Amino acid sequence: MDKKDRQILRELQRDGRLTNAELAExxxxxxxxxxxxxRNLEKAGVIDRYVAIVDREAAGYPVTAFVQVTLARHDREVVDTFERRVRDTPEILSCHLLTGSSDYLLQIVVPGLDAYEDFMRKTLHTTPGIATINTSFVYGTIKETVELP
Known part of the structure; x- marks a missing residue:
């Protein structure tokens, strides 16, 4: 990748709906x-996909929670079951495997606190192999971006 490729990436990250003519200019x-x-950036996997960034509150998901999960055991069956459940759950926007005291960090969106309780009771609490769950609710966002530097 050269300087021109990085310029292209910067512009597409800011506005993925640019026409090729606008981007070229x-x-x-x-x-x-x-x-x-x-096309070369797409083929090389540098550009993974094009998406619309949806305002969570406007879409009816004003509550964001970060949930730290620690597994009771780390055998293949427990890990696979947990990770499969995460992939299949639309309320979980991201899941990161961690070092430190927790195994995973989940970012979850829900319409309200009642929906969060329902999510916990029906999704996380029913997932076998979880030892601890620690939730922090977001009450303000200082910075959030998907643009790489």
Missing amino acids: RVNLSPSPCLRRV
Whole structure:
């Protein structure tokens, strides 16, 4: 990747709906070489996919929680069951495997506290192999971005 590829990535991260002509103009390329570079970035896996960023509150999910999960055991069956449940649960936006005192950090969105309680009772509490769950609710966001530097 060179400087021009990084410029293309920066612009697409800011606005993924740019037409190729608009993108080419912003990065000072003609459209054909610009499109070729974008296709190469896609083919190389640098550009994974294009998405719309949805406002959580406007979409009806104003409550965000970060949940630390520690497993009771780390045998393959427990880990696979937990990770499969995470992948299949739409309220879980992200799951990170951690070092330190917890095994996983989950980012969860729900419409309200009643929905969170329901989520806990029906999803996490019914998942075998979990030893501890520690929840922190978000009451303000200082910075949130998907743009890489």
